[in-house]
Amino acid sequence: MTTTTTQPISADVEVRIRKRFPNPEGSFNLNVHFRALAGFTILFGASGAGKTTLLDCIAGLTDPDEGRIAVGGDDLYDSEKKRNVAAWKRRIGYVHQNLALFPHLTAEQNVAYGLRTLSAAERQTRSREMFEAFRIEHLRDRRPAQISGGERQRVALARALVTEPRALLLDEPLAALDRPTKSSLVGDLRRWNQHHRVPILFVTHNGEEVFALGDEVIVLDAGIIVAQGQPHEVMRSPRLETVAHLSGFENIFDATVLALHEARGTMACRLGNGEVELETPLVRAEVGSHLRVGVRAGDLLLATESPRGLSARNVLPGTIRRLEQRDVIVSAMVDCGGTEFEVHLTPAARDALQLGLGKAVWVVVKTHSCHLMGM
């Protein structure tokens, strides 16, 4: 295994572990191998995919069955060398999903908790700095029960960061926050990490957070890494169906390649067994081969008359089979010659077009809204 110990700063997390763990659907194997560099690495996946188990292994709160975990080239766990550093000696910051603030201590005592080895004066200086950086000075003397949700998150982060950990593990720390609170917290966290440059492993099952945060994303499914790379590579053109579902592709179709138009950079695909043909971006594929096409419901347009003079290459006639409102989104199921498309639009658009069940419509699909995935 090569490491970067030759470089002056080798802040990285190397993980190669296998662990059998139970989940509601029986037990399965967490089997991962990756390296996370300084900066944000997102661990993305549905619940039960093994994300929290993975963090627990890195933090030393649970033992893998076998493998190796190293931070900055320093072995924390190695089943071959029978090495297993105790959690409290690992110097890895971990913010749990429920934050786990100590209820009997004030915010200041919580933050100073990890500075056990320092003098009282130094403890106070360090934690005050942290309170300033995370803009929570006014909470110093309050207990967790007297602090609001978003601010509690800040205290938990400050408590983990003040110890200057070698790596930071965050288990859905933003899950319960509204968007403005989220982005200001992320801003503070980024600023902190510009100075410290540690690897931050960030667990989420929210696709939006992947784009907002990630330098790198690792997609976990049933304990296995199914995709890894920059968020835009992995999420925008998902080549795997699990990624597609997670990143919000409502429409996923089996497709057969009918013809390749090399000059135009496109190809024609037939969807399923129906008669619908789509023009999609060209990928390395042969005529007659089978692929999958993913299309976001929000990328589709609806028209009540056959549209003309459009740049979009795919205009498919169909009939509305179902129409339901979820929150501020109207979801329409449109049957186009045996293939059903889910289309999202606003309630205002529904009213303006006077959409209803059985109404004849045209679905407009831009070529580059079609994302091709392997089978």
Added chain:
Amino acid sequence: MNWEAFWLTVRLAAIVSTLLIAIGIPIAYWLTYSRWRWKFLLEAAVALPIVLPPTVLGFYVLVALGSRSPLGRWWESLTGHTLAFTFEGLVIGSLLYSLPFAVQPFAASFGAVDSSLLRASASLGHSPLQTFRRIVLPLSKAGLVTGFALSFAHTLGEFGVVLMVGGNIPGVTRTISIDIYDQVQTANYSSANQTALVLLIISFLVLSIVYGANRRPWAVGPWR
């Protein structure tokens, strides 16, 4: 009202429940966190005094303290007299007799501390013992008060073990419940009534402390 017996009993109960804090906390710690597969055997042993007739417990303690047992011999070589029928013997018998009333509330309150707090503490560089001292113990205050008060009250009212181990020596081993028995035996009902009432009131007060302490055990917790 026999004040000599009363103060002797209070002294016994205070010594026993204080010692049980020191003895009970390590036992409860082990019972809460050990993953030993035969742990349940020790749990059962600790709970024995709840179901065992006090005379049975008292009998074994008497044998263990007597001059034929190693413990009894050792004590005799040290002090020149046997443990049986002394106040010290009474303390040892009562420690065993009241052990579950301290250990069980302790263990229950240790176990009720949210495990994610222990995990967070470990990630913040605290060893299990440091975590126990700074997180588990402060959050188990109600359980500690309960264990102390219950073992105090339980020792206050013991009869069978005391009779077996201590006999009935005024000023040394005659406790308040034995005193009540004596008074009834001699048909001295008004005195028995007085003493019984005092015991009743004290027991009620102690239990009030227990339930008062457990009224809002998570008043400061974020999980309400």
